[in-house]
Amino acid sequence: MRRRSVLSLLGLAGAGLLASRTEAQSVGVPKPLAKTLGKTKTVQAGTWPFQPVPTPLPVSSDGLAAPQQQQHYRQLAVEDRLVVPEGFRSDLLAAWGDPLAQGRFGFNNDYLGFVPRGENEALLVVNFEYISPLPWVDGFAEVVDQPLPWQALVSALAARDGLIDASRLPADDPLLGLIRAVTDQAMADLGVGVIHLQRDGQGIWRRSVDRRERRVDGLAGWQDPAQRLQATGPATAVFAAPQRLGYDDGLGVAVIGTFANCAGGTTPWGTVLSAEENFQSQVPEAVYADGSASEPGAMPLVCRAGALAGLGNPYGLAGNKYGWMVELDPSDPGSTVRKHTALGRFRHEAVAMRATAGEPLVVYSGCDRRGGHLYRFVSESRVTRPEDPANSRLLEAGELQVARFAADGTGEWLPLLPQTPVQPFAPGRFQAAGLSCPVELPHSDRARAGAELFRDDAAVAAYARRFPTLADLYRGDGEALQGAILIDAHLAASAIGGTPTARPEDTEIDPITGDLLVAFTSGAPGSSGGADPAIFSGPRGEASWGHGWVMRLSDESSRFRWRMAVTGGEPWAGGLGFTNPDNLAIDRGGNLWIVTDRSTKSAASDQFGNNSCWFIPRLGDGESAACFAIGPMESELTGLCLDRQERALFLAVQHPGEVNGRRLAGAEEYQAHRLQDRDGVTIEQLRRVPLGSNWPSQAPGRPPRPGVVVVQRLDGQPLLGA
Structure with missing residues (x-):
């Protein structure tokens, strides 16, 4: 139940301002993540190396008795900021609209790939996934300092319900010019970027403009053929075929741009793989039996209030050239970006890589859709030296x-x-x-x-x-x-x-056991598929469980063993205290870091509050976890990664203000939530929740901007202490 009507229901219509909570708390995890110890920092559950960030739900290890939980969780005021533990700082490295190489830092940053260039220098590869229409349109003129004829285009397409096959418009049609004035800007905000980082005198990572910075956007190569991406592997035979059942873009194995760049991975040889996920929102996904693409008109441009999709349509992009794993060398801004078709075309999320000398290269990835699959690629040739840049060739055949x-x-x-x-x-x-x-x-x-x-x-x-x-x-x-x-x-x-699985979002290799960890974000069914209920069931056998899991998978040649290591959900329902695990990171001690991706467009999971970052220790009997960070309003925390010394955690704050745009005049709502204390007794909670966001400026009325931050200790020590 949402909004101010809940005040009357709870008899709190005259309630005053709610006090923010300051006590720390933590929550539980079913089992230790491994039995063996590495030689690096491994945390014992319950002995936190930081003061956990307070969460909106009562949890099993918050140290409060049931009567205390009743009082503690009765009222809550949510904040529009990135909340980190006491003794830590967060610093903004870059945000939407900042100049970057020949373009700008894009919208809705996601995966972050940290590539060290020594102790005090690094390159950070950043994915720019998609456009959130409300904050993008509303903030464009102020952030980018250019006009955007959005309303003129919406009005021009109103009689068509905002739909048009722009690929069929004559080049001199004024409507095409109006369309391109909007879609060119949207495509400029998608793709991949590389920013240069240096440590300052206090040991804090800062952005430092450098010649190696780079921008590869959704239209890379549209005007300059030298900037086109290149496909490798078996699908090139389809792209270059002289005859086909479907559409031919006339480019052969060359590709215009990259977009829908969600998760990714960093290779042992220093390149970064960027995963094209929800490409079906911009180009047709359906292909013919010979692999050729549908006509661009199968995915028309959509441009109306609150909706912008089909961005590939005005350019006649071939849908079969998107949905791939993209490899970029951040150290060489002039290098060709490649799409490796041997890894398959699907709604790619994540990539985990096993590179062992004398063995084939093994790559794991998932297809993030309801009923999507988990995949493994095994290279035809073998790794000689994991750090050898020539290993990129192994991604071309297998x-x-x-x-x-x-x-x-x-x-x-x-x-x-x-x-x-x-x-x-x-x-x-x-x-x-x-x-x-x-x-x-x-x-x-x-x-x-x-x-x-x-x-x-x-x-x-x-x-x-x-x-x-x-x-x-x-x-x-x-x-x-x-x-x-x-x-x-x-x-x-x-x-x-x-x-059919439960939306596999991320894959990571445990550095101690070699196991694969897989984040499955939700087992809720959809109109075109769902997760196998024999594998993906809730804590009490529920056939549909929307809160997600983290699976541990041990590979054994052509077979494997698996078990669920973490279950999302409310603690009183058998979950860990958060919902929808998304990106994962594993530190050298084998401790697990998780960020969440609950939809802010639906009230169904509002009880979990804003999306967050969690820390799960490797060992201990306490079955505990701790919240490390909570994101701003209507945002998702993504891309978490650690620097080499594990003194810094990088986070991408994606789509702040996605639902309500910029926060104006202190706009807020009240929410009522029915929770449970540790004895199973109901807690009636009232929350005050801001509507919209002003992050990162925090200035009232300013537009929200997706951005990348670095979190470090104030004392300069490692994240988990000396």
């Missing part, structure tokens, strides 16, 4: 595999190869658990692009008989056939029986 989980804690990797049998997940398994999720497969009319939804086991069985292998579903000769499969990796993986 085998992409999808995970199939078993309920007994085991699993296997299935290859996305032409000869792999088609044996889809049965939709009846959803229905048996009380869920109505369909199974999404390549369309049975192979002359059509895209997917078909199946809800009947008999229909799925008939589909498998009609298309016995992936070679029967996809078209092409030689490498072009493999390329078509990889371009349509999500549907191909569904066809061969990859387990």
Whole structure:
């Protein structure tokens, strides 16, 4: 329940200002994350190396008895700022609109890749994922210091409900000029950037402009062909094919720009991989059986109040060239940026890499959609030296595999190869658990692009008989056939029986055990798919659990073992105290850092408050965790990474003010939440919540700006103490 109507309900219509809480508290985690110790700092649960940031929920380890919790959590005032522990500082490194190379620091920064260049110098690679229309449009003129004809374009498209296939407009059409005046600016705020950092005299990381700074935006190469990205791997045979079923952009293996850059990873040889995730919001996702793209008109430009999508449409971008893993060398601003198609095309999130001398290079990634899959890439050739820049070539050839989980804690990797049998997940398994999720497969009319939804086991069985292998579903000769499969990796993986999972957001390698940790952000079902309830169930067996997990996976050749290490949710429901784990980081001591990604557009999870950053110690009997940071209003904390000395934590503050834009005149609302103390007794909580944001300026009426911060101790010691 939201807004001021709750005051009357609680009999608090005359309530005065609520006091902010100052006591620290922490919450629990089911099991220690490993049994072995490294030689670096490992934290014992309950002996916190910092003063935990107070959270809005009562938790099992807050040190309060039930009567104290009743008093302590009754009222709460939420703040529009980045809250960090006492004894720490946060410093802004860069924010939307700051000059950067030939462009500007983009919008909605996400993944951060820290590449050290010595003890006191580093390059930081920053993803710019998407546009939040309200704060972007509202703040554009003030932040960028340029006009934006947004309202004129919205008015011009109003009779079309804000939709238009701009790719078909003549080049001299005035409407196309108006469209480009908006979409060019939006594309300039997407992609990837590189900023240069140096430590100052106090040991604080600061941005320092340098020739190595770089900007690769959504239209890189549109005007200057020398700036185009290049594709590698099997899909290049599709891009260069002389004939195709679908759309041809005429560029061969060259690619215009990159966008939807969400998570990523840093390689042992110093490059950064940037994951193109929700590309389907800007270009058509559906492809034909030969891997060729749908016409640009399949994803028209959308421009109306509160909505901006289909940004690839005015430029005629080919949808099959987006949704890839992108590699950038931050140390060489003139180097070619590459899209490695051997890693598959899907809504990429995260990348974890295992590079061992004498072994194949192994890369893990996930597809962040409801029912998306977990993938493993195994290179054809072997690593000679993990730090060798030539290892980039290993990403051009190998085998992409999808995970199939078993309920007994085991699993296997299935290859996305032409000869792999088609044996889809049965939709009846959803229905048996009380869920109505369909199974999404390549369309049975192979002359059509895209997917078909199946809800009947008999229909799925008939589909498998009609298309016995992936070679029967996809078209092409030689490498072009493999390329078509990889371009349509999500549907191909569904066809061969990859387990539908709970939106895999991040993958990280445990430096002590070598295990893979995977953040699954939500098991809630969707209209086109859901998570296997035999694998992704709630603490009490709930078939649909929207609060997420962190899984620990131990690879064993073509098989693996798995277990859930962390469960999100309210403590009284069996969760850890936060919801929707997103990005992960693991320090040298094996302690786990998590940031959360709950939707601020829905009231369904308002009880968890603003998105936050959590610290989970590796060992101990206390089954505890601590909140390290809480983000500003309507924001998400993303991109967490540590510097080499682990004296600094970098965070990206994404989409502050996404729902309400800039905060004006102290706008706020009151929320009522029904919580539980440690004895299971209800706590009626009243919260005062700002509407909109003024972060990072904190000045009333100023527009919010996504930005990147560094958090360090005031005394200059390591984050977890000396």
